[in-house]
Amino acid sequence: MAKQLSAETWGNSHQKVEKGNFFVRLKDISPHIVLNLCLLLLLLFAFYPLIWMVFTSLRTNPELFANPWGLPSGLNFDNYVKVWQTSPIPTYFLNSVIVSTISTFLILLFSSMAAYAFSKLKFPGSNTLFYVLLSFYFIPRHIALIPLFFVLKGLHMLDTYLALIGPYVAFALPFSTLLIRGFMVSIPSELIDAALIDGCSKLGIFYRIVLPLSKPALAVVTVFQFLSTWNEYLFALAFIHSGELKTLPIGLMDFVGEFTTNWVAMAAGLTLATIPVIIVYILFQPQIRQGMTAGALKG
Amino acid sequence: MVIFFVAPVFMLVLVFIAYPAGRAVYDSLYRWQGLSGARTFVGLENWQRLFSDPVILGCIWRNLALAAVSVFIEIPLAFAIALVLARARVFGRNLYRTAYFFPVVFPVTVAGVLWSWVYNPRYGLLNEGLRAVGLDQLAKPWLSDSNLVMPAVLLVIVWKLTGFYIVIFMAALESIPQDIYDVAALDGTNLWQLGVHVLVPMLREVITVNIAIAITASIKRFDLIYVMTGGGPVHDSELLATYMFRQAFLSYDMGYASTIAFFLFLLTLALVVVQIQSMRSEEVVEF
Numbered sequence: 001m002a003k004q005l006s007a008e009t010w011g012n013s014h015q016k017v018e019k020g021n022f023f024v025r026l027k028d029i030s031p032h033i034v035l036n037l038c039l040l041l042l043l044l045f046a047f048y049p050l051i052w053m054v055f056t057s058l059r060t061n062p063e064l065f066a067n068p069w070g071l072p073s074g075l076n077f078d079n080y081v082k083v084w085q086t087s088p089i090p091t092y093f094l095n096s097v098i099v100s101t102i103s104t105f106l107i108l109l110f111s112s113m114a115a116y117a118f119s120k121l122k123f124p125g126s127n128t129l130f131y132v133l134l135s136f137y138f139i140p141r142h143i144a145l146i147p148l149f150f151v152l153k154g155l156h157m158l159d160t161y162l163a164l165i166g167p168y169v170a171f172a173l174p175f176s177t178l179l180i181r182g183f184m185v186s187i188p189s190e191l192i193d194a195a196l197i198d199g200c201s202k203l204g205i206f207y208r209i210v211l212p213l214s215k216p217a218l219a220v221v222t223v224f225q226f227l228s229t230w231n232e233y234l235f236a237l238a239f240i241h242s243g244e245l246k247t248l249p250i251g252l253m254d255f256v257g258e259f260t261t262n263w264v265a266m267a268a269g270l271t272l273a274t275i276p277v278i279i280v281y282i283l284f285q286p287q288i289r290q291g292m293t294a295g296a297l298k299g
Numbered sequence: 300m301v302i303f304f305v306a307p308v309f310m311l312v313l314v315f316i317a318y319p320a321g322r323a324v325y326d327s328l329y330r331w332q333g334l335s336g337a338r339t340f341v342g343l344e345n346w347q348r349l350f351s352d353p354v355i356l357g358c359i360w361r362n363l364a365l366a367a368v369s370v371f372i373e374i375p376l377a378f379a380i381a382l383v384l385a386r387a388r389v390f391g392r393n394l395y396r397t398a399y400f401f402p403v404v405f406p407v408t409v410a411g412v413l414w415s416w417v418y419n420p421r422y423g424l425l426n427e428g429l430r431a432v433g434l435d436q437l438a439k440p441w442l443s444d445s446n447l448v449m450p451a452v453l454l455v456i457v458w459k460l461t462g463f464y465i466v467i468f469m470a471a472l473e474s475i476p477q478d479i480y481d482v483a484a485l486d487g488t489n490l491w492q493l494g495v496h497v498l499v500p501m502l503r504e505v506i507t508v509n510i511a512i513a514i515t516a517s518i519k520r521f522d523l524i525y526v527m528t529g530g531g532p533v534h535d536s537e538l539l540a541t542y543m544f545r546q547a548f549l550s551y552d553m554g555y556a557s558t559i560a561f562f563l564f565l566l567t568l569a570l571v572v573v574q575i576q577s578m579r580s581e582e583v584v585e586f
Binding site: 045144146147151248250289292 | 300301303304305307308309311312314315316317318319320322323326334380383384387388389390394395397398399400401402403404405406407408409410412413414416417422423424427428431458462463466467470515519521522525526540543544547548553556557560561563564567
């Protein structure tokens with residue numbers, strides 16, 4: 001199909017639509033119609049699970065099992081009320097908020113500090129040390145998983161929030177430092193020299209000049225790492241066992257086991273778990289995209 | 300002063316990444332069951348077991364199938380979509396990008412549960428849809444059939460990940476100077492020629508990196524499959540990571556699980572090195 005799209009149709013400059021009779025025009029634009037239809041079908045494929053989840057959460061079980069493809073008959077939030085009042089979803093939700101927020105804050109703090117040192121405080125061996133740090137980006141979580149379990153056990157951190165916060169922060173640091181450092185390098189040294197002359201300390205320069213100027217990079221790291229920690233599954237599954245400490249990804253699995261055939265209630269629970277992601281996605285899509293592409297385009 | 304700024308990062312990385320990763324290599328030389336520290340040194344016994352374990356061989360095949368699907372379906376599909384979105388006359392380009400990218404950030408467990416409902420034999424969307432159009436004989440127990448479980452799971456992976464590559468390719472296409480497009484347009488190049496003959500060679504580096512990402516991610520794949528099938532039925536959708544996890548936290552066979560983890564790491568490393576080497580040698584031939 002792409003073969004039929006002539007240069008005239010994709011080139012931005014000097015596009016000219018020929019005037020002819022209806023059928024000639026139709027022949028000209030038919031590849032576009034087919035193309036747009038294909039894109040639309042793919043859009044449905046990508047989006048339908050989300051739409052279906054929300055629809056299902058607004059229905060009743062008899063309605064659903066009579067016709068799973070059907071639409072909700074109205075806005076009925078009973079399932080949400082029921083799930084919020086009778087299931088442990090609010091607890092999981094709170095745990096996820098706590099773990100993700102603290103982890104993201106610490107990632108931001110530590111990686112921006114290191115990025116500042118690596119970009120603005122040139123010290124002997126700073127490049128070597130930076131590459132050492134970066135090499136840990138390529139260590140998969142899987143290989144650390146089992147020993148980490150025993151490290152956490154030894155530190156009496158197993159089955160606490162710290163069992164997740166510690167590893168989440170550590171595994172996010174190499175990439176976050178890389179990203180923020182890349183941005184800080186472009187901050188002109190004159191600004192820093194001027195502040196030094198004015199008697200500003202290195203800590204003051206970091207806090208008052210470099211950090212505020214790095215906001216775009218910090219935003220990317222914040223959004224990207226918040227989503228990553230919110231969705232993390234492997235460590236949470238291995239390191240958290242008490243129901244009252246579980247985060248949403250693992251808590252949801254218990255919830256699904258409990259509600260087995262009550263699909264509409266489960267759909268409400270799943271939707272609740274997804275809402276923060278949707279909000280972050282709508283507000284910060286460019287930052288998420290930058291976070292995801294940074295690794296691939298710079299690497 | 301410098302130490303103050305870099306110390307937290309290095310302390311955390313040492314405690315939570317460097318030490319555990321090194322430790323796994325050492326642990327793979329021990330027979331070690333349960334959550335206590337009691338262990339016996341067995342040398343390479345775990346490695347012998349790994350290479351004669353038929354489940355491992357199956358896992359490697361399935362992991363490679365995942366990698367093949369990423370490299371030969373997701374990446375070309377993503378490139379085509381990105382190209383069309385970037386260059387063809389499309390209405391609502393940003394809407395498409397937003398929609399295609401969404402599955403990437405969709406929480407994995409939520410996605411896994413939803414898709415296992417889609418595949419549910421009795422009430423699932425797929426079977427209900429097939430029955431509605433009269434294709435009753437095609438309605439199958441997708442996730443509990445040993446032959447269908449992998450294709451079913453692979454479709455979900457394509458759904459979840461293609462958007463990631465679309466976004467990367469769109470960003471890469473934006474970075475190509477407008478002159479190139481203008482010249483190609485003057486030459487009367489169509490979209491297909493533009494993609495294959497102009498843009499693929501120009502984006503060789505991005506494609507290489509994407510393939511490397513796809514391969515490592517495929518070898519590490521865990522959560523989506525673990526949520527949907529747990530590696531079952533029996534071991535029919537078992538991957539290296541799910542097998543490792545089950546050996547460690549369900550069978551408490553820590554020594555063997557460490558060996559699988561180390562093997563998984565070596566496999567990603569080897570595949571990426573081979574891939575980068577082969578891309579390099581292609582370049583040499585060209586010039």
